[in-house]
Amino acid sequence: MPTSLAEPMAIPAEPHARTGTRLAWVLWLITIGLSAAGLALLAVAHFQPIPDSWGFPGFTALFALSFGSVGAIVVARRPGNRVGQVLLAVGLVSSFQTFYLEYAKVGLITAPGSLPFAILGAWLVAWAWIPFVILAGPVLLSIFPDGRLVSPRWRLPVQFSAVIAILMMVGLAFRQGPLENFRMVDNPVGIIPGDLAAALIGPVALVLSLSMLLPAASLVVRFRRADQDRRQQIKWFAVAGVVFALAAPLGFVAGRPGEIGPVVFILTFCTLPIAAGVAVLRYGLYEIDTIINRALVYGLLTAVLAGIYTASIGVMQRLLKATGADSDAAIILTTLLVVTAFTPIKGRLQALVDRRFKENRDPAARLDAFVKEVQASLSALDSPRTLRRLLGVVVAACDLRGGRVELELPKTDPWSATEGELSTADPAVNASVPLGDGTVRLVLAPSRRTGSISPRDRKAIDRALAAVVAELA
Numbered sequence: 001m002p003t004s005l006a007e008p009m010a011i012p013a014e015p016h017a018r019t020g021t022r023l024a025w026v027l028w029l030i031t032i033g034l035s036a037a038g039l040a041l042l043a044v045a046h047f048q049p050i051p052d053s054w055g056f057p058g059f060t061a062l063f064a065l066s067f068g069s070v071g072a073i074v075v076a077r078r079p080g081n082r083v084g085q086v087l088l089a090v091g092l093v094s095s096f097q098t099f100y101l102e103y104a105k106v107g108l109i110t111a112p113g114s115l116p117f118a119i120l121g122a123w124l125v126a127w128a129w130i131p132f133v134i135l136a137g138p139v140l141l142s143i144f145p146d147g148r149l150v151s152p153r154w155r156l157p158v159q160f161s162a163v164i165a166i167l168m169m170v171g172l173a174f175r176q177g178p179l180e181n182f183r184m185v186d187n188p189v190g191i192i193p194g195d196l197a198a199a200l201i202g203p204v205a206l207v208l209s210l211s212m213l214l215p216a217a218s219l220v221v222r223f224r225r226a227d228q229d230r231r232q233q234i235k236w237f238a239v240a241g242v243v244f245a246l247a248a249p250l251g252f253v254a255g256r257p258g259e260i261g262p263v264v265f266i267l268t269f270c271t272l273p274i275a276a277g278v279a280v281l282r283y284g285l286y287e288i289d290t291i292i293n294r295a296l297v298y299g300l301l302t303a304v305l306a307g308i309y310t311a312s313i314g315v316m317q318r319l320l321k322a323t324g325a326d327s328d329a330a331i332i333l334t335t336l337l338v339v340t341a342f343t344p345i346k347g348r349l350q351a352l353v354d355r356r357f358k359e360n361r362d363p364a365a366r367l368d369a370f371v372k373e374v375q376a377s378l379s380a381l382d383s384p385r386t387l388r389r390l391l392g393v394v395v396a397a398c399d400l401r402g403g404r405v406e407l408e409l410p411k412t413d414p415w416s417a418t419e420g421e422l423s424t425a426d427p428a429v430n431a432s433v434p435l436g437d438g439t440v441r442l443v444l445a446p447s448r449r450t451g452s453i454s455p456r457d458r459k460a461i462d463r464a465l466a467a468v469v470a471e472l473a
Helices: 014-044 059-077 082-110 118-127 130-143 152-174 194-210 213-225 228-253 260-269 271-281 287-323 328-357 363-376 383-397 455-472
Strands: 182-186 402-408 415-420 429-435 438-444
Touching: 014 059, 014 082, 059 082, 059 260, 059 271, 082 118, 082 130, 082 182, 082 271, 118 152, 118 182, 130 152, 130 213, 152 194, 152 213, 213 228, 228 260, 228 271, 228 383, 260 271, 287 328, 363 383, 363 455, 383 402, 383 415, 383 438, 383 455, 429 455, 438 455
Parallel strands: none
Antiparallel strands: 402 415, 402 438, 429 438
């Protein structure tokens, strides 16, 4: 039975939503404040890096700003979606990291003894980064994009990751010996012998890394079960994840301050919350197909042309050398060959990619697919949820600015749901269909691109509305 008809999260009551939005912005202000304070301390330290540290000074502030800002926006726009809450929590944790790391550096390295409790900050640096990893890794992967687990059994991988993370935090927080990054200070609460802690931390760190695989696998399962809109959301996150995965080795091969590897690693990691925010808010949802299409075409085109150039210049140089001609002619002839082959090869690759990877973006086809899902449902349909889903599919398929669906039934209060922005002054569509003794009304804003709705799309919308209402009757 299709599962895409039900909304992923219940829409919270208005007072609760307003309270959650206010709290989100308060937490965002705290995130910004702590990050600013940490960067101010970094300036006091003249941007001095910590000896033997990874990355560049203040890089955690980028995580705080990217995750925290996107999280606050998502919570404000989608109060019932837990993805925004997780992003905001990751940003808040990163802002604390920024502050106490720079606080400890000033108090222990730049001006020793100038700040109280600097050792506490250094102690937090050793282990308090692990909640960031868990939230940005297993938790976010497990609930993206609708804020819920694929099914209750997928709670186990998250719980397993949390247990492993706690073990690692205990090992780092209470091992005897110098503190990580602040080797001049011994751990003030070190009670676990150093050798035992080292023997524990190594295997636990490996298991923690491997524990990311199952939550990532849940995204694959979710993608296979999802409707087209959910798939587009997952694609946004997946593309950012692929870019990050390609850049990840640079962060570990070249890890010292001042090297380019960590910079690329950190900047690509910051694309993950941005992609998640775009997907959850459904902004430019279907543009991801164009991005993937162009990346595949030009990536393959570059590889093919590079291969042609390498092979051709080798053959040309041998031929011209045998005839006694100038070897520079080989470069000229090969360049001409590549320029001549560019357009035909690009056309063939474009056709291949379109045939293999491009999804159907025809609004009529997407609306018909949704109607078939409704008709295939074996259980009684929930009218408000099904109509809300219909509205979302119509708005996304036709790239509309927004819309509203209304349901009026005898002896019940009128119900309505809104998607995007809608001006009732001049709607592009205002259609009504009877449902028993009641009425279903669909009010739609015009297209973002054309400022209207084409007659063909209007027929597809009317047909889908009538078919869905017939199933609800």
